[in-house]
Amino acid sequence: MSKIDLSTEEKIKDAAKKIFLEKGFGSATTRDIAECADTNIALVNYYFRSKEKLFLEIFRESFVETFAPAARILEDNLPLEAKIYKFVDHMTELLKRDPLLPMFVFSEMRDENSKMCELASHLNTDKSARFQEQLEEEAAKGNIRKTDFQQVEVSLMSMVLFPFLGMNMLKAKKNMSTEEFYRFVDERKKNIPEMILAYLRCRE
Amino acid sequence: MSKIDLSTEEKIKDAAKKIFLEKGFGSATTRDIAECADTNIALVNYYFRSKEKLFLEIFRESFVETFAPAARILEDNLPLEAKIYKFVDHMTELLKRDPLLPMFVFSEMRDENSKMCELASHLNTDKSARFQEQLEEEAAKGNIRKTDFQQVEVSLMSMVLFPFLGMNMLKAKKNMSTEEFYRFVDERKKNIPEMILAYLRCRE
DNA sequence: GTCTATAACGGGATAGAC
DNA sequence: GTCTATCCCGTTATAGAC
Numbered sequence: 001m002s003k004i005d006l007s008t009e010e011k012i013k014d015a016a017k018k019i020f021l022e023k024g025f026g027s028a029t030t031r032d033i034a035e036c037a038d039t040n041i042a043l044v045n046y047y048f049r050s051k052e053k054l055f056l057e058i059f060r061e062s063f064v065e066t067f068a069p070a071a072r073i074l075e076d077n078l079p080l081e082a083k084i085y086k087f088v089d090h091m092t093e094l095l096k097r098d099p100l101l102p103m104f105v106f107s108e109m110r111d112e113n114s115k116m117c118e119l120a121s122h123l124n125t126d127k128s129a130r131f132q133e134q135l136e137e138e139a140a141k142g143n144i145r146k147t148d149f150q151q152v153e154v155s156l157m158s159m160v161l162f163p164f165l166g167m168n169m170l171k172a173k174k175n176m177s178t179e180e181f182y183r184f185v186d187e188r189k190k191n192i193p194e195m196i197l198a199y200l201r202c203r204e
Numbered sequence: 205m206s207k208i209d210l211s212t213e214e215k216i217k218d219a220a221k222k223i224f225l226e227k228g229f230g231s232a233t234t235r236d237i238a239e240c241a242d243t244n245i246a247l248v249n250y251y252f253r254s255k256e257k258l259f260l261e262i263f264r265e266s267f268v269e270t271f272a273p274a275a276r277i278l279e280d281n282l283p284l285e286a287k288i289y290k291f292v293d294h295m296t297e298l299l300k301r302d303p304l305l306p307m308f309v310f311s312e313m314r315d316e317n318s319k320m321c322e323l324a325s326h327l328n329t330d331k332s333a334r335f336q337e338q339l340e341e342e343a344a345k346g347n348i349r350k351t352d353f354q355q356v357e358v359s360l361m362s363m364v365l366f367p368f369l370g371m372n373m374l375k376a377k378k379n380m381s382t383e384e385f386y387r388f389v390d391e392r393k394k395n396i397p398e399m400i401l402a403y404l405r406c407r408e
Numbered sequence: 409g410t411c412t413a414t415a416a417c418g419g420g421a422t423a424g425a426c
Numbered sequence: 427g428t429c430t431a432t433c434c435c436g437t438t439a440t441a442g443a444c
Contacts, residue, residue, distance in 0.1 A: 008427075022315070027230030030420060040429065045421060047427095100314070107311045109372040110304070111226070121376035150378065150388070151395045158366035159359050165369055166361075168313040172325035174354065184354070191355045195403040202406040212409075234438060244411065249439060251409095415440075422433080 009047045011037045016044075017058050021100040024107055025055050059116060063105055064123060070094050074131040074153065080138055080200075083131075084156070084193045091160045092185055102161045135200075144200040152196065159192045213251045215241040220248075221262050225304040228311055229259050263320060267309055268327060274298050278335040278357065284342055284404075287335075288360070288397045295364045296389055306365045339404075348404040356400065363396045 006014070015037035019028045030051050034041045048054035073087045095101060108116045132149040139146045163170060163185055171181055210218070219241035223232045234255050238245045252258035277291045299305060312320045336353040343350045367374060367389055375385055 024228070024230065024311070024314070026228065029418085031418090041420075042422075042430085043428065049421095051420065103311065103314050106370050106373060107228070107307065107314070109370075109376075110228070110307050110311070112372055112375075117372050117376055120373060121379070148391065148395070151392065154367060154374070154388075154392075155363050155396070155399060157370075158362040162362035162366045162369070163358060165366070166310050166313075168316055168321050169310060169324060170358070171316075172313075172321055175325075184358075187352065188355065188358075191352070192359070195359060195399060198403040198406045199399040202402045233436080235436085245438075246412085246440080247410065253439095255438070409444105411442100411444080413441085413443100415438105417436105417438080419436080420434090423431090424429100425431100426427105426429080 008037075008039060008043060012039065012044055012047055012054075013058070016048075016054050017062075020055060020058050021062075021098075021104045024104070025051075056115070059105075059108060060119070062101060063116075063120070066094070066098070067101060067105055068123065071157070074156075075128045077130070080134055080144070081193070081197060083134075084196055085189075087156070088160055088192045089189050092189055095161070095164050096182060096185065099164050099167060102164045106165065138200075145203070147200065152200070156192070156196055159188065159195070163188070212241075212243060212247060216243065216248055216251055216258075217262070220252075220258050221266070224259060224262050225266075225302075225308045228308070229256075260319070263309075263312060264323070266305060267320075267324070270298070270302070271305060271309055272327065275361070278360075279332045281334070284338055284348070285397070285401060287338075288400055289393075291360070292364055292396050293393050296393055299365070299368050300386060300389065303368050303371060306368045310369065342404075349407070351404065356404070360396070360400055363392065363399070367392070 012033065016033045019032045019036055022028075023032070028051075030041050030044055033054075034044050037044070044051075044054065048057065070091050073090055074083065076083055076086070078086065105116075108114065109120065111117070131153065135144070135147065135149045135152065138144045163181075167181060170176060170184075171178075174180075176184065216237065220237045223236045223240055226232075227236070232255075234245050234248050237258075238248050241248070248255075248258065252261070274295050277294055278287065280287060280290070282290065309320075312318065313324065315321070335357065339348070339351065339353045339356065342348045367385075371385060374380060374388075375382075378384075380388065
């Protein structure tokens with residue numbers, strides 16, 4: 001189905017996603033969205049009641065249906081090394097398709113009292129601590145060093161997400177084109193797991 | 205000099221910094237700033253001409269005078285290991301004093317065409333490639349592995365900055381208090397250099 | 409330098425015709 | 427479902443009195 005055949009509601013939602021991800025809730029306007037969807041403000045409110053309701057729908061989808069599931073790869077049932085490679089690879093590919101996603105999610109959680117923070121802690125129910133158990137098991141077997149799993153988890157997330165959060169800074173500082181940036185994050189698919197695994201495995 | 209003795213101009217600037225860092229340019233209002241500085245909108249415009257001019261001054265100071273100098277520790281003249289520890293320590297202490305700084309800088313650079321991106325690439329003049337040279341020298345001596353210095357640099361930055369960018373996400377997901385968060389990043393002062401150095405030193 | 413009042417504008421939302 | 431016209435509010439900026 002080509003883009004032109006989408007229902008008005010779908011066109012508005014697609015436009016809203018694009019605009020909100022580019023500008024954030026505060027700087028995006030209903031006018032932007034309507035224009036981008038090739039309709040008018042009245043229809044945006046007809047389908048979604050308000051800018052805020054529309055936004056919450058986009059945020060929920062981005063976070064709950066896209067971001068969180070990818071992060072959950074760490075809870076999969078896979079050997080440690082394979083899992084880390086899979087996580088970095090899948091997450092990187094996801095972010096290459098949707099490079100503004102991390103900044104969108106995190107910038108809307110800048111205010112500690114925002115609805116988005118509430119939403120995120122709400123979704124904090126399924127804590128299958130498989131990754132933590134796995135690190136502890138491997139450490140007990142002597143395969144890796146004993147370590148704080150939260151530190152490892154955050155470092156892993158950091159190294160994958162940060163380049164996208166600081167994409168324009170990186171491009172500015174290193175004079176990178178978009179293609180070079182994507183090559184750079186592709187190289188990290190090998191680099192990041194190597195670093196994590198070197199840390200976990202090397203004695204000291 | 206106590207806060208109450210500051211000149212009106214200084215009070216406005218302090219207030220503007222606080223408000224802009226909390227909300228970003230788009231969501232901050234001149235009213236917020238005036239109220240926070242305990243004056244009125246007219247005076248804000250009297251001293252700074254417009255919201256945008258005020259903002260640019262705050263951004264310049266935050267970026268040029270605070271953020272960039274800290275990042276430049278990597279170009280210091282120090283042995284590799286000591287330098288990495290110093291960088292992580294100093295940067296973490298800076299961010300503990302100003303935890304909103306990374307999100308402020310990066311979120312304002314979300315739009316590729318923003319003035320802030322221009323500013324950042326403008327400041328891209330002093331590229332003393334001391335850190336790069338150092339990694340290459342040590343690799344030539346066989347002390348560390350041969351590696352892409354940009355990957356190492358970005359990973360290092362990632363691990364230090366990311367927790368502050370995702371502070372509220374982290375707090376929500378891990379049910380952390382502010383104190384626990386600060387304890388967490390303090391532990392990373394040891395953890396991050398260990399990871400980088402394990403990667404650089406371990407053969408494979 | 410400081411304040412009050414107001415102009416000029418842009419934003420979200422809705423009424424009502426079709 | 428769709429559109430035009432409009433309302434109402436918050437925002438930036440400034441004029442003008444003190």
